[in-house]
Amino acid sequence: MGDVWAVSDIHGHRDVLVAALTDAGLIDESEHWSGGDARLWLLGDYVDRGPDGIGVIRLARRLEQEAAEAGGAATALLGNHEILLLGMHRYGAMPVPSDPRYAFEPNWAGNGGVVTDLEGLDEEILDWLTTRPAIGEDADHLLLHSDTVEYLEWGGTVDEINAAVRAELRMPDLDTWWEMWRRLTTRMAFAGADGPGVARRVLDELGGSRIVHGHTICALIRGGGVSPDDEPLVYADGLALDIDGGIFVGGPCLLVRLDEEAEGR
Numbered sequence: 001m002g003d004v005w006a007v008s009d010i011h012g013h014r015d016v017l018v019a020a021l022t023d024a025g026l027i028d029e030s031e032h033w034s035g036g037d038a039r040l041w042l043l044g045d046y047v048d049r050g051p052d053g054i055g056v057i058r059l060a061r062r063l064e065q066e067a068a069e070a071g072g073a074a075t076a077l078l079g080n081h082e083i084l085l086l087g088m089h090r091y092g093a094m095p096v097p098s099d100p101r102y103a104f105e106p107n108w109a110g111n112g113g114v115v116t117d118l119e120g121l122d123e124e125i126l127d128w129l130t131t132r133p134a135i136g137e138d139a140d141h142l143l144l145h146s147d148t149v150e151y152l153e154w155g156g157t158v159d160e161i162n163a164a165v166r167a168e169l170r171m172p173d174l175d176t177w178w179e180m181w182r183r184l185t186t187r188m189a190f191a192g193a194d195g196p197g198v199a200r201r202v203l204d205e206l207g208g209s210r211i212v213h214g215h216t217i218c219a220l221i222r223g224g225g226v227s228p229d230d231e232p233l234v235y236a237d238g239l240a241l242d243i244d245g246g247i248f249v250g251g252p253c254l255l256v257r258l259d260e261e262a263e264g265r
């Protein structure tokens with residue numbers, strides 16, 4: 001079994017991702033997969049807030065192919081910012097029918113939307129983005145983008161949830177898209193006094209012995225400011241691992257080996 005790695009919330013900082021993958025030996029100097037049978041999980045939020053979200057997507061797509069050819073895997077999950085970009089592309093400023101106070105455009109603009117990401121969407125990228133799995137499981141870890149229980153609204157197993165999200169991504173329905181964005185934008189479900197119980201319930205339902213997620217910068221859960229020296233945050237009585245270092249606010253790119261994490265517990 002190959003090594004299992006996870007990284008999250010690149011937000012357009014392609015160069016930072018390339019440096020981390022190179023250091024780990026997962027890509028070579030020419031940015032091609034060199035990880036052999038390793039399995040890499042990218043936990044979403046490729047776009048917005050940074051210079052080259054489309055470049056991050058193109059790299060993820062290529063590594064997905066190259067890793068598979070080498071007997072490994074690179075799997076890219078869906079983040080809320082992918083829904084935001086796709087929602088902006090599809091619906092722009094159109095009011096949400098179920099609640100016309102809302103629309104994608106002001107949310108996109110207010111959450112780091114980048115014009116070159118929007119303009120860089122082509123049919124291949126749209127097809128790829130709308131077929132992303134929402135969650136995964138590997139090395140006894142449950143892999144999520146967002147630290148939320150809202151995934152359970154889509155189903156009671158990893159496969160059910162991914163199938164339901166994939167079906168909704170094909171629906172030309174603004175209310176459905178807005179609800180996807182709302183669900184994936186919630187956070188902090190595993191923090192605080194109730195956090196361990198909530199994490200336990202999600203793991204009991206979906207499998208794995210630890211949740212690994214991005215979406216919420218570690219410093220927000222831990223308290224204090226973001227520092228380039230920040231490390232992945234284990235919390236919720238060890239049931240959750242946050243790997244969002246906050247790249248877009250000067251934090252580190254946390255590329256974490258999950259099979260070692262599991263052994264070290």
Ligand SMILES: [Mn+2]
Nearest residue numbers: 045079080215
């Ligand atoms: Mn996010």
